[in-house]
Amino acid sequence: MLMQTELVWLLGAVARGDEAAFERVYIETRAKLYGVLLRILGRPALAEEVMQETYLKVWKMADRFDPTVASPVTWMVAIARNRAIDIVRKRGDLSIEEEPDAMEVASDAPPPLARREMTEELKRLLSCLGKLDPEKQRIVLLAYYSGWSRDQLAQKLDIPVNTIKTWLRRSLLEIRECMGDRA
Amino acid sequence: MYDDDRDALAAEYVLGTLSADERDQAEALLVIDPGFAEIVRVWERRLGELNVMVEAVEPPPDVWDRIKIEVDGAERHITAEAEAAQSPIEEAALPAIQEAAPQTAPETTEEVTPEVTPQPPSEPLPELLSELEEGPEAAPPEDLDESSSVAALASSLLPPEPQEAERPSSPTPAPATPKIERSAEVVYLARQARRWRGFTVAMSAIAALLAVFIAVSQLAPGLLPMGRLSHLAATAPPPGSRLVAVLQQEPTAPAFLLTVDPQNRTMTVRRMTASADAGRSYELWLIPSKDPKPHSLGLVGAEEFTTRPLPADFDVPAMSDARYAISLEPAGGSPSGAPTGPVLFTGKMVESMPASPTPKT
Numbered sequence: 001m002l003m004q005t006e007l008v009w010l011l012g013a014v015a016r017g018d019e020a021a022f023e024r025v026y027i028e029t030r031a032k033l034y035g036v037l038l039r040i041l042g043r044p045a046l047a048e049e050v051m052q053e054t055y056l057k058v059w060k061m062a063d064r065f066d067p068t069v070a071s072p073v074t075w076m077v078a079i080a081r082n083r084a085i086d087i088v089r090k091r092g093d094l095s096i097e098e099e100p101d102a103m104e105v106a107s108d109a110p111p112p113l114a115r116r117e118m119t120e121e122l123k124r125l126l127s128c129l130g131k132l133d134p135e136k137q138r139i140v141l142l143a144y145y146s147g148w149s150r151d152q153l154a155q156k157l158d159i160p161v162n163t164i165k166t167w168l169r170r171s172l173l174e175i176r177e178c179m180g181d182r183a
Numbered sequence: 184m185y186d187d188d189r190d191a192l193a194a195e196y197v198l199g200t201l202s203a204d205e206r207d208q209a210e211a212l213l214v215i216d217p218g219f220a221e222i223v224r225v226w227e228r229r230l231g232e233l234n235v236m237v238e239a240v241e242p243p244p245d246v247w248d249r250i251k252i253e254v255d256g257a258e259r260h261i262t263a264e265a266e267a268a269q270s271p272i273e274e275a276a277l278p279a280i281q282e283a284a285p286q287t288a289p290e291t292t293e294e295v296t297p298e299v300t301p302q303p304p305s306e307p308l309p310e311l312l313s314e315l316e317e318g319p320e321a322a323p324p325e326d327l328d329e330s331s332s333v334a335a336l337a338s339s340l341l342p343p344e345p346q347e348a349e350r351p352s353s354p355t356p357a358p359a360t361p362k363i364e365r366s367a368e369v370v371y372l373a374r375q376a377r378r379w380r381g382f383t384v385a386m387s388a389i390a391a392l393l394a395v396f397i398a399v400s401q402l403a404p405g406l407l408p409m410g411r412l413s414h415l416a417a418t419a420p421p422p423g424s425r426l427v428a429v430l431q432q433e434p435t436a437p438a439f440l441l442t443v444d445p446q447n448r449t450m451t452v453r454r455m456t457a458s459a460d461a462g463r464s465y466e467l468w469l470i471p472s473k474d475p476k477p478h479s480l481g482l483v484g485a486e487e488f489t490t491r492p493l494p495a496d497f498d499v500p501a502m503s504d505a506r507y508a509i510s511l512e513p514a515g516g517s518p519s520g521a522p523t524g525p526v527l528f529t530g531k532m533v534e535s536m537p538a539s540p541t542p543k544t
Contacts, residue, residue: 031239
């Protein structure tokens with residue numbers, strides 16, 4: 001994995017139309033983005049399509065990337081997730097059954113990330129998430145990783161949708177207070 | 184400072200839990216409201232680091248080939264566009280250009296050279312870079328145990344992805360996942376409060392400074408750079424568009440979102456923060472651009488969402504051209520067919536350039 005700083009200047013080069021830099025960016029970020037997309041979209045064909053759209057967008061919008069706001073990977077993952085969730089929502093959430101059931105916790109789940117692999121930002125976020133009730137931690141994480149809507153969360157977790165709505169709102173506002181980095 | 188409703192909307196937009204309609208509304212806000220765009224960016228930064236926990240999966244190699252083709256095609260289309268940048272309506276033809284490009288693009292599949300390492304730019308990036316190297320100045324959280332336990336929970340929710348070999352050999356074709364890019368055409372309507380002719384206006388401090396935004400979110404293929412939105416703003420929306428009007432009193436507090444869906448011929452008013460006093464009703468008005476006589480579009484219900492059919496006597500271009508207003512009326516609505524109470528929101532079209540909204544996908 002390249003240093004984040006290298007990715008920052010690679011994106012700067014991409015903004016000036018440097019195709020070689022673009023390829024480097026792709027090589028360094030493709031597996032992360034594909035992993036994120038596959039988890040949300042479930043189907044490789046769909047995930048591949050959104051990969052294309054995402055990188056085309058990165059190519060066109062690299063000049064909008066602001067390293068003071070987000071890391072390169074975070075910025076790119078946001079673009080990819082956003083598109084993936086648009087697709088899933090437009091499909092009308094009809095394929096809940098087809099989607100990979102992330103609730104079935106695999107027995108060979110990967111070990112928790114070693115502390116040293118965590119960025120300071122992530123530690124801070126996790127520490128704030130950790131202050132929430134366990135079931136609220138769970139819905140926030142499931143929403144992020146699986147791209148589930150409130151309705152899907154309600155259905156999968158067998159919790160009334162209004163409760164989900166209230167919990168999400170409350171949890172997110174608590175995270176905001178905890179992180180203390182308001183706009 | 185933003186209110187919690189808007190912050191929660193931004194947060195859920197980033198988290199991804201909103202419904203399709205709510206996402207449309209959030210995206211309209213994103214484009215027209217730099218303040219909202221800013222809080223979305225903050226949420227992207229707050230939650231974005233969660234991606235660190237997701238296991239990386241190698242995409243199939245041909246994904247890059249396809250990206251390369253699209254990128255070459257995109258360059259071509261940008262150039263072609265710059266030459267013929269006269270008529271915004273031509274946007275509709277872009278998808279065709281884009282699709283055609285790959286076939287004519289030369290050396291699209293040229294072998295890649297992964298070793299290539301571009302030289303660092305000699306531009307003033309270093310300051311930013313050194314900032315980044317030092318990392319966030321925030322003090323580390325005291326409660327590391329909590330972060331570990333959440334990390335463990337996250338891991339448990341993240342079963343490993345199936346390996347490449349386990350992928351279905353013939354992936355089901357994605358049903359109706361059109362390569363449609365929803366872009367937004369924006370009309371920014373802002374205007375000072377004004378009184379309506381011919382009816383009594385109760386003096387209302389609320390009616391001081393009003394702004395109405397209409398965003399035309401267009402269901403159309405093609406990646407429409409945000410910078411060109413203003414050129415498109417004044418044109419009638421093409422078929423398949425949605426119109427979204429944000430009715431607010433001040434830039435930080437939208438009170439109502441009006442969504443018009445021309446395809447299904449429905450409109451939906453969503454209450455954001457506004458709540459009427461007991462015994463009063465909010466009534467929505469359309470003021471056509473040609474004939475400044477308000478037409479009632481009915482009462483805004485007490486629920487969060489009010490949906491009803493579009494008025495039969497206005498076509499979509501007329502609706503996108505019109506101004507909208509909400510007045511406070513006696514319970515049950517205006518007895519006279521024209522607004523009788525204070526007009527809380529109204530506006531007139533002016534063009535605006537959105538202030539670099541968060542990347543929309």
